[in-house]
Amino acid sequence: MKEVACRDCPLRPLPLFLVQNGEELDLVQSLKKRELMLSAGDTLIHEGQTDAPLYTLRQGWAFRFKTLSDGRRQILTFLLAGDFIGVQQKMGDAAAHGVVTLTDAVFCVFQRDALWELHRQSPAMGFNITWLTAHEESMVDDTLLSVGRRSAEERIAMLLILLFKRAAALQADGGAAGVPFPLTQQHVADGLGLSLVHTNKTLRKLERRGLHRIEDGRLYLRDARALARLADLYGDGRQAQRPLV
Amino acid sequence: MKEVACRDCPLRPLPLFLVQNGEELDLVQSLKKRELMLSAGDTLIHEGQTDAPLYTLRQGWAFRFKTLSDGRRQILTFLLAGDFIGVQQKMGDAAAHGVVTLTDAVFCVFQRDALWELHRQSPAMGFNITWLTAHEESMVDDTLLSVGRRSAEERIAMLLILLFKRAAALQADGGAAGVPFPLTQQHVADGLGLSLVHTNKTLRKLERRGLHRIEDGRLYLRDARALARLADLYGDGRQAQRPLV
DNA sequence: CGACGTGTTGATCTCTCTCAATTAGAGTGG
DNA sequence: CCACTCTAATTGAGAGAGATCAACACGTCG
Numbered sequence: 001m002k003e004v005a006c007r008d009c010p011l012r013p014l015p016l017f018l019v020q021n022g023e024e025l026d027l028v029q030s031l032k033k034r035e036l037m038l039s040a041g042d043t044l045i046h047e048g049q050t051d052a053p054l055y056t057l058r059q060g061w062a063f064r065f066k067t068l069s070d071g072r073r074q075i076l077t078f079l080l081a082g083d084f085i086g087v088q089q090k091m092g093d094a095a096a097h098g099v100v101t102l103t104d105a106v107f108c109v110f111q112r113d114a115l116w117e118l119h120r121q122s123p124a125m126g127f128n129i130t131w132l133t134a135h136e137e138s139m140v141d142d143t144l145l146s147v148g149r150r151s152a153e154e155r156i157a158m159l160l161i162l163l164f165k166r167a168a169a170l171q172a173d174g175g176a177a178g179v180p181f182p183l184t185q186q187h188v189a190d191g192l193g194l195s196l197v198h199t200n201k202t203l204r205k206l207e208r209r210g211l212h213r214i215e216d217g218r219l220y221l222r223d224a225r226a227l228a229r230l231a232d233l234y235g236d237g238r239q240a241q242r243p244l245v
Numbered sequence: 246m247k248e249v250a251c252r253d254c255p256l257r258p259l260p261l262f263l264v265q266n267g268e269e270l271d272l273v274q275s276l277k278k279r280e281l282m283l284s285a286g287d288t289l290i291h292e293g294q295t296d297a298p299l300y301t302l303r304q305g306w307a308f309r310f311k312t313l314s315d316g317r318r319q320i321l322t323f324l325l326a327g328d329f330i331g332v333q334q335k336m337g338d339a340a341a342h343g344v345v346t347l348t349d350a351v352f353c354v355f356q357r358d359a360l361w362e363l364h365r366q367s368p369a370m371g372f373n374i375t376w377l378t379a380h381e382e383s384m385v386d387d388t389l390l391s392v393g394r395r396s397a398e399e400r401i402a403m404l405l406i407l408l409f410k411r412a413a414a415l416q417a418d419g420g421a422a423g424v425p426f427p428l429t430q431q432h433v434a435d436g437l438g439l440s441l442v443h444t445n446k447t448l449r450k451l452e453r454r455g456l457h458r459i460e461d462g463r464l465y466l467r468d469a470r471a472l473a474r475l476a477d478l479y480g481d482g483r484q485a486q487r488p489l490v
Numbered sequence: 491c492g493a494c495g496t497g498t499t500g501a502t503c504t505c506t507c508t509c510a511a512t513t514a515g516a517g518t519g520g
Numbered sequence: 521c522c523a524c525t526c527t528a529a530t531t532g533a534g535a536g537a538g539a540t541c542a543a544c545a546c547g548t549c550g
Contacts, residue, residue, distance in 0.1 A: 066390045068477045074393040076386050088379045088386075096383050119364070119372040127364040130375035134333045137382035138341050140389060141321050141333075145311045148319040148392045148438030152506070184528060193393030195507050200530060202506095232313045235292065397538070429496065440539050445498060447538095 003035045004058070006108075011058065011082050014170065018128055027121050031114040036107040040182070044107065045086065047098035054114050055085040060105025061182050064097045065190065075191035077139055078102075078183075080166050087115065087133050102182040147193040150231070152202045155192040158231035160212050164221050181219035206230075248280045249303070251353075256303065256327050259415065263373055272366050276359040281352040285427070289352065290331065292343035299359045300330040305350025306427050309342045310435065320436035322384055323347075323428075325411050332360065332378050347427040392438040395476070397447045400437040403476035405457050409466050426464035451475075 004010070006029040012020070020028075035058070038044060045052045047067060062079040076097055079085060085107070089095045111117075119126030142162070146155045163183075168175025183191075189199040206212055211227050213220045221227060228234075249255070251274040257265070265273075280303070283289060290297045292312060307324040321342055324330060330352070334340045356362075364371030387407070391400045408428075413420030428436075434444040451457060456472050458465045466472060473479075 064386075066386060068390070068394060069479075070477075072394040074390040076389055087375065088383050097386060115375070116372055119368040119375070123364040123368055123371060126368060126371045126375065127361055130332065130360070130364070130371065130378050133375050133378045133382065137378065137385060138333050140382060140385045141309075141311060141342060144321055144385060144389050144392060145313070145319040147389060148435075149313060149317040186528080190393075196529095197508075197531090198506050200528095204530075232315070235311060235313060430498095431496080441497095442499085442540075443538050445496095449498075 005029060006032065009058070014082070020125070024122055024125055027118065027125070031110050031117055033109045033111050036109050038101045038105050038107070040101055040103045040105075042101050042105075043098065044101065045095050045097075045099040047095065049095045049098075050093070051112075052086050052089060052095050053112050054087065054110040056108040056110070057081055057083045057085060058106045058108050061102035061180070062099055062105055063102060063187065063191070064099050066097045073190045074193065075187060077136065077143070078163060078166075078191065081170055084129070084132060084136070087129070087136075102187065103180075143191070145235075152192075152194055152198055153206065154231055155194065156188065156199070156202050156206060157211070157227045158233070159188065159192060160206075160219065160221065161224065161227050161231055161233060164219055164224075167219075175221075178218040178220040181214055181217055250274060251277065254303070256415075259327070265370070269367055269370055272363065272370070276355050276362055278354045278356050281354050283346045283350050283352070285346055285348045285350075287346050287350075288343065289346065290340050290342075290344040292340065294340045294343075295338070296357075297331050297334060297340050298357050299332065299355040301353040301355070302326055302328045302330060303351045303353050306347040306425070307344055307350055308347060308432065308436070309344050311342045318435045319438065320432060322381065322388070323408060323411075323436065326415055329374070329377060329381070332374070332381075347432065348425075388436070397437075397439055397443055398451065399476055400439065401433065401444070401447050401451060402456070402472045403478070404433065404437060405451075405464065405466065406469065406472050406476055406478060409464055409469075412464075420466075423463040423465040426459055426462055 006012075006025050007022075033053070036044075036055075038060075044055065044062065047065075057079050059081055062085075064076045064079065064085075065073055066076060067073045079099070085099055086095075088097070115129070118129060139162075142158075146158050150158065163181070164175060164179055167179035167181075171179065185199050185203060186196050188194075188203070189196045192199070194202070203214070206227075207214070209226075211221075211223045211230070213222055251257075251270050252267075278298070281289075281300075283305075289300065289307065292310075302324050304326055307330075309321040309324065309330075310318055311321060312318045324344070330344055331340075333342070360374070363374060384407075387403075391403050395403060408426070409420060409424055412424035412426075416424065430444050430448060431441050433439075433448070434441045437444070439447070448459070451472075452459070454471075456466075456468045456475070458467055
C-alpha cells in the first residue's frame with residue numbers, strides 16, 4: 001500500500017473530524033515520520049514499553065489493555081480509525097498499557113515530540129488534542145460505569161450500541177448494512193470484566209431475543225431501541241433524552 | 246477565608262507541580278474569575294449540567310461520578326487538591342458526570358474559555374494540560390482494571406494504596422502520620438463497583454489482618470508491602486519493579 | 491429524645507465464574 | 521483427500537464471590 005499524504009487522508013472528510021486548514025495539515029504532515037502496517041493480532045505497544053512514539057490509527061481496529069501478573073486482562077478502550085494512541089505516556093515514561101490490533105491495520109507514526117510541536121506551532125490543534133484526550137477519558141468513564149454497576153446483559157447491550165455507533169460513523173451508509181465486528185467473545189469479555197463463558201451465554205440470550213445479530217464478523221442491531229433501554233443508555237435521566245442511535 | 250493569588254497558591258511549591266514562570270502565573274491569574282467554597286457533600290456539578298465552567302480544586306476532597314437511572318452510582322475518580330475539573334466537557338456540552346465534595350473545599354473558578362486562552366497564550370501550559378488530562382485518564386484506566394479484573398480484596402488494597410500515595414504527596418510529612426481519609430464506606434463501594442456490605446466486610450478483614458487502619462477520618466498503612474502484593478500493584482511484571490509507596 | 495447517617499455482622503440468595511466437553515471451521519502436512 | 525491441530529463458539533453442571541435482606545450499635549443533631 002502506498003503511503004497517504006495527510007492532505008489526502010481518507011479520514012479527513014468524515015464529519016467527526018475537526019476541519020483543518022492547509023497550514024495545520026502541513027504541520028501534521030511534517031511531524032509524521034512514516035506509516036506502519038500490522039496484521040491482525042500484532043502488538044503495537046507492549047505493556048511497560050518505554051519508548052513508544054505517538055501514533056494515529058488510520059485503518060483497522062485495535063485495543064488498549066492492561067494485565068495483571070497472573071494474566072487477567074482488562075481491555076480499556078477499543079480503537080477505531082482516527083484515534084490517537086500514546087498521548088497517555090509522558091515521553092520517556094513507560095507505557096501504562098499495551099496496544100494490540102484486532103484487524104490488519106495501518107498506523108501513522110509521529111516523532112516522539114510531535115505532541116509538543118503541535119502545541120507549540122498550532123495552539124488551535126493543541127487545544128483540539130486536549131479535547132480529544134478528554135473525550136477518550138469520557139469513553140473510559142462510560143466503560144467504568146458499565147463494569148462497576150451494570151449487569152452482564154446491560155454491559156453487553158451498552159458495548160454493542162457504542163461500538164456500533166462508532167463504527168457506523170466511519171461508514172458512508174451509517175451502518176445500514178451492519179458494521180464490521182472484529183472482536184472475539186474473549187475481547188468482549190475482557191472489555192467488560194466478564195468471563196468468556198458468561199459472555200457467550202449472555203450474547204446468545206440477547207441474540208435469541210432478537211436484539212442483535214453477529215454474523216461473519218459483522219454486527220447488526222436488530223432492535224436498537226430495546227438495547228438502549230436495556231443499557232440505560234442515557235443514565236439517570238437528569239440528562240435530556242435524545243433520540244437513540 | 247481570603248482569596249489567594251495564584252502566585253501565592255499554597256499548592257505551587259509542592260514537588261508534583263510543574264514549575265511555572267511569572268508570566269504563566271499572571272496568565273492563569275487573569276483567567277481566574279473567583280473562588281468558590283463548598284461544604285462537605287455539596288454538589289459542584291450536577292450530572293447533565295450544561296454550563297459548567299472550568300475549576301481547580303484548591304483545598305479539600307471531591308469526586309466525579311456517574312449514575313444510572315435506578316440510582317446505581319459509580320465514582321470515577323477521587324479529586325484532591327491540585328486537580329482539574331471540567332476539562333472533559335466541551336464548552337456548551339452537557340457534563341457527562343457529576344462532581345460532589347467529600348470535605349469542605351475551595352475551588353478556583355475559571356472563565357469558560359480559559360482552556361482555550363491558556364492554549365492560545367501559552368502553548369507550554371496547554372501542553373501541560375493535555376498531559377494532565379492524559380494522566381487523569383490513566384487513573385481511570387487503573388480503576389477500570391481493578392473493577393474489571395481484581396477481587397474485592399485486591400480492589401480495596403489498590404484503592405488504599407493509591408489514595409494514600411496521592412494524599413501523602415500533598416503533605417509535608419509524606420504520610421508518616423497517616424493521611425486524611427474522608428470517604429465513607431459507601432464511597433469506597435461506589436468507587437470500586439462493590440456493595441456497601443461487602444466493602445465493609447472486606448475492609449474489616451484487611452484491617453484485622455493488620456494491613457491498614459482507618460480511624461477518626463485518617464488512613465494509616467500498616468503493611469504497605471503486603472497491600473501492594475495483594476493489589477498486584479505493578480501489574481504483569483513486564484514493568485520494572487519499583488520501590489513501593 | 492427520636493431521626494438519621496455510618497459502620498458492623500449474620501443469613502440467605504443469585505449472578506457470574508470455573509470446570510468440562512462438544513462442535514464447527516480453517517489451516518497444515520502427508 | 522484425509523488426519524491432525526488450533527482457535528472460536530457453545531452448552532451443561534457445580535461452586536463461589538459478592539449481592540441483598542435484616543438487625544443492631546453508636547454518635548450527632550435538631
